[in-house]
Amino acid sequence: MSKLEIHDILYKVEKPARYLGNELNSVHKQIDEKTVRFAFCFPDIYEIGMSHLGMQILYHLLNSQENVFCERVFSPAVDMEEEMRKNNIPLFGLESREAIKNFDFVGFTLQYELSYTNILNMLDLGEIPLFSKDRGENDPFVVVGGPCAYNPEPIADFCDIVLLGEGEELLVEIMEVYKQFKNTDYKRVEFLEKIASIQGVYIPAFYDVRYNEEGIIEAITPNNPNAPQKLTKRIIQNLDEVFYPEEILVPYINIVHDRVMLEVFRGCSRGCRFCQAGMIYRPVREKGFDRLKYLTEKLLSNTGYEEISLSSLSTSDYSNLDKLVRHLIDDYEKDKVGVSLPSLRLDNFTFELIQEIQKVRKTGLTFAPEAGSQRLRDVINKGVTEEDLTNAVEKAFDLGWSSVKLYFMIGLPTETLDDLDGIKELAFDVVGIYYQTDKEKRGKGLNVTVSASTFVPKPFTPFQWEPQDGLEEIYSKQRHLVEKLKRKNITFNYHDAKTSLLEGVFARGDRRLSKVLAEALKAGCKFDGWNEHFNFSRWMEVFQTCDVDPVFYANRRREYDEILPWEHIDVGVTKQFLIRENEKAKAGELTQDCRTDCSGCGVNHGFIGGIC
Amino acid sequence: MYKIRSRFTKKGDLIFISHLDLVRVFERAMRRANIPISYSQGFNPHPIMAFATALGVGVTSEAEYIDIQLDEKIELNDFIDRINAVMPDGLKIIKSKYIESTEDSLMAILKRSIYLVKVNLISELKEEFIIEQLSKFIDNEEIIEIKEKKKKNKDRYKRERNKVQETNIRPLINELMLFSVQGKELILKMNLVTGSVGNLKPETVMRKLEELTEIPMLLDSVRINRLELLKEQKGQFVELMEE
Numbered sequence: 001m002s003k004l005e006i007h008d009i010l011y012k013v014e015k016p017a018r019y020l021g022n023e024l025n026s027v028h029k030q031i032d033e034k035t036v037r038f039a040f041c042f043p044d045i046y047e048i049g050m051s052h053l054g055m056q057i058l059y060h061l062l063n064s065q066e067n068v069f070c071e072r073v074f075s076p077a078v079d080m081e082e083e084m085r086k087n088n089i090p091l092f093g094l095e096s097r098e099a100i101k102n103f104d105f106v107g108f109t110l111q112y113e114l115s116y117t118n119i120l121n122m123l124d125l126g127e128i129p130l131f132s133k134d135r136g137e138n139d140p141f142v143v144v145g146g147p148c149a150y151n152p153e154p155i156a157d158f159c160d161i162v163l164l165g166e167g168e169e170l171l172v173e174i175m176e177v178y179k180q181f182k183n184t185d186y187k188r189v190e191f192l193e194k195i196a197s198i199q200g201v202y203i204p205a206f207y208d209v210r211y212n213e214e215g216i217i218e219a220i221t222p223n224n225p226n227a228p229q230k231l232t233k234r235i236i237q238n239l240d241e242v243f244y245p246e247e248i249l250v251p252y253i254n255i256v257h258d259r260v261m262l263e264v265f266r267g268c269s270r271g272c273r274f275c276q277a278g279m280i281y282r283p284v285r286e287k288g289f290d291r292l293k294y295l296t297e298k299l300l301s302n303t304g305y306e307e308i309s310l311s312s313l314s315t316s317d318y319s320n321l322d323k324l325v326r327h328l329i330d331d332y333e334k335d336k337v338g339v340s341l342p343s344l345r346l347d348n349f350t351f352e353l354i355q356e357i358q359k360v361r362k363t364g365l366t367f368a369p370e371a372g373s374q375r376l377r378d379v380i381n382k383g384v385t386e387e388d389l390t391n392a393v394e395k396a397f398d399l400g401w402s403s404v405k406l407y408f409m410i411g412l413p414t415e416t417l418d419d420l421d422g423i424k425e426l427a428f429d430v431v432g433i434y435y436q437t438d439k440e441k442r443g444k445g446l447n448v449t450v451s452a453s454t455f456v457p458k459p460f461t462p463f464q465w466e467p468q469d470g471l472e473e474i475y476s477k478q479r480h481l482v483e484k485l486k487r488k489n490i491t492f493n494y495h496d497a498k499t500s501l502l503e504g505v506f507a508r509g510d511r512r513l514s515k516v517l518a519e520a521l522k523a524g525c526k527f528d529g530w531n532e533h534f535n536f537s538r539w540m541e542v543f544q545t546c547d548v549d550p551v552f553y554a555n556r557r558r559e560y561d562e563i564l565p566w567e568h569i570d571v572g573v574t575k576q577f578l579i580r581e582n583e584k585a586k587a588g589e590l591t592q593d594c595r596t597d598c599s600g601c602g603v604n605h606g607f608i609g610g611i612c
Numbered sequence: 613m614y615k616i617r618s619r620f621t622k623k624g625d626l627i628f629i630s631h632l633d634l635v636r637v638f639e640r641a642m643r644r645a646n647i648p649i650s651y652s653q654g655f656n657p658h659p660i661m662a663f664a665t666a667l668g669v670g671v672t673s674e675a676e677y678i679d680i681q682l683d684e685k686i687e688l689n690d691f692i693d694r695i696n697a698v699m700p701d702g703l704k705i706i707k708s709k710y711i712e713s714t715e716d717s718l719m720a721i722l723k724r725s726i727y728l729v730k731v732n733l734i735s736e737l738k739e740e741f742i743i744e745q746l747s748k749f750i751d752n753e754e755i756i757e758i759k760e761k762k763k764k765n766k767d768r769y770k771r772e773r774n775k776v777q778e779t780n781i782r783p784l785i786n787e788l789m790l791f792s793v794q795g796k797e798l799i800l801k802m803n804l805v806t807g808s809v810g811n812l813k814p815e816t817v818m819r820k821l822e823e824l825t826e827i828p829m830l831l832d833s834v835r836i837n838r839l840e841l842l843k844e845q846k847g848q849f850v851e852l853m854e855e
């Protein structure tokens with residue numbers, strides 16, 4: 001393989017440091033015929049991809065393996081892509097500057113549906129055949145994983161291998177099998193058949209999907225004797241024993257999360273009904289205090305970072321949070337290391353802790369009630385009351401804060417205008433509380449930001465059968481809120497409903513969408529998650545050309561007995577549990593945090609046993 | 613409180629990192645090297661350090677300077693070794709010395725920069741011709757650079773016309789000479805005003821040369837190397853750390 005000459009084009013592009021590949025703690029290995037080459041691709045620009053903890057973990061994990069060399073690849077920005085195409089430079093691994101089409105594996109992490117066109121564009125730029133069926137013996141295996149891989153059907157035709165669940169053990173097992181194949185005279189299908197029986201491996205080509213006249217799935221059946229009937233995800237039993245990097249890549253340029261990210265636990269026990277992460281990452285598994293203390297020491301001294309963030313789905317639920325934060329402050333305050341705690345919940349909002357942190361670095365203050373009325377919060381099982389919010393805000397203003405962000409979703413099942421008015425009332429209450437706070441104490445310049453994203457029903461959640469609000473409904477709800485929230489000190493932000501529609505189509509899509517994606521690539525769709533690139537009318541033309549109706553996927557109610565595109569995939573939570581939760585949602589009944597009271601989601605059967 | 617002044621080089625791939633990136637690289641290198649650096653007060657404490665001037669992205673430099681403030685005194689060699697051990701390839705401290713805390717900042721004393729600028733010619737030219745063209749260029753009393761000043765407008769959909777600013781860059785060129793020409797590769801040496809009194813970039817000089825002289829060149833191929841930063845001392849221009 002030869003090194004590509006990119007030096008000259010680096011003079012022509014914006015932020016050339018994105019493409020250097022020699023950042024602190026990057027890995028550069030000697031390459032010989034035994035080296036298994038893995039391209040870890042993140043289908044978005046560098047600043048986003050580098051902020052992703054999963055990439056940092058798997059990059060260092062793979063490189064810790066003998067004879068495996070994992071390199072990073074991000075979507076080149078538009079200017080870089082242009083230069084690459086002009087100069088016939090195919091997509092390359094950042095570390096070696098060699099074309100990824102000659103690698104053994106090209107892996108993509110599926111973090112959000114709107115990155116699918118970027119995946120196709122990267123394959124195209126990499127000169128790798130788009131469709132799995134068109135790949136030859138010398139092409140790399142295209143492998144995908146990550147949260148969207150639980151319903152990989154819309155991109156299944158482009159993938160050779162789908163990895164279900166947590167990858168730390170699974171990837172290593174696959175590398176071990178592959179080492180036995182590499183440099184032998186094997187056929188692609190032989191390798192795929194060999195790994196098909198590993199738990200967590202899904203080979204889409206080994207399954208046929210049949211549809212009925214209404215376009216609803218009739219059956220999903222294996223067509224290869226090595227392919228299991230039911231595919232089950234992988235899960236890591238013990239988070240203290242699992243691999244975690246002791247050094248992470250430190251970029252030159254500013255990225256979205258430019259700090260040490262320390263994973264404190266996986267899973268979430270809250271059971272919010274809209275939340276896919278809360279369902280697919282069950283059950284809760286924590287890292288112990290000692291392990292975290294050790295990792296902190298290593299990570300800070302190996303990176304020189306000035307900030308550490310405790311990462312998880314709901315950091316205030318970490319059972320040793322108090323002890324851990326105090327330790328971080330006591331031991332690292334002298335080095336001016338800041339601590340940030342994302343995803344704090346307002347019901348157990350520990351102000352004392354936040355105040356401690358303020359001594360080192362000031363952090364923003366955000367609350368996520370998600371819905372405006374108690375009724376709707378009960379529907380989605382967000383166990384937060386108005387009182388929780390007002391108490392927390394009162395305290396915050398008392399302590400000198402003056403800017404508060406409130407996050408909501410619109411388009412939730414059963415939502416009415418009354419629920420939207422609840423958003424207004426909450427926001428106005430917050431303003432009222434500010435003016436009631438002692439002038440001496442409160443900060444200057446009140447700023448309440450209300451953000452409303454559009455709800456998109458996701459697979460493996462209790463709302464997976466629900467129709468997503470149509471564009472017109474969302475528009476009118478947004479207009480309603482714009483009117484209601486016109487007030488000094490309140491800023492209202494909302495998402496573009498069109499991108500949410502597209503997200504909804506692909507979230508619950510099936511294999512027939514692959515031709516839509518291929519067509520979208522031809523039409524020039526990419527970076528759909530970026531406002532400046534997203535082109536809705538072009539997408540609608542693509543759907544029309546392909547004779548696919550987005551409404552069928554996004555805005556249609558499914559029956560409980562409908563075979564869903566992800567029916568053959570088992571993520572642990574059972575269908576019965578999801579149905580039960582959906583029914584409880586309709587009745588406005590709450591489900592307890594499953595740390596106190598197991599709600600019988602099913603993940604303790606066969607997956608992990610013992611913990612729950 | 614102690615202050616160390618150092619000279620360092622920026623080469624190789626590291627020329628592609630911006631000035632802000634460089635600041636972060638230094639901050640983090642200092643932490644990894646366990647240098648007892650002083651921090652600013654306030655909510656977002658920052659290591660106290662100051663550079664002479666920012667270097668453009670893509671420019672190589674033999675002569676960058678930084679002042680770093682420490683809480684404890686450490687051996688200079690130790691300081692250099694520890695930082696260089698954790699610096700990425702391409703960044704290297706060449707020399708350091710302690711300075712008085714009352715000493716003028718690097719930014720304040722900086723007056724001039726010396727650059728080598730390489731460019732590809734469209735056709736081969738005789739040395740004499742280039743020299744003649746350069747002296748014609750330098751003989752101009754005025755060389756006007758027109759700069760569009762972008763209006764910082766929050767609403768990017770409102771298109772307001774940008775203001776145009778004209779500057780005579782001739783007084784900012786102290787020296788411009790032929791360094792070498794081999795085939796189509798031309799190298800110029802220039803001494804330009806830099807710092808608080810004025811700031812002329814070699815790219816601008818090249819653009820003007822292309823526009824005003826008969827030296828046909830490919831501006832895309834311009835490669836710049838900063839050789840020296842100079843201060844004024846007893847009527848002489850000398851390197852910034854000269855005693």
Ligand code: SF4
Nearest residue numbers: 283594598599601612
């Ligand atoms: S089995 Fe029970 S305790 Fe375990 S994740 Fe599911 S609901 Fe929670």
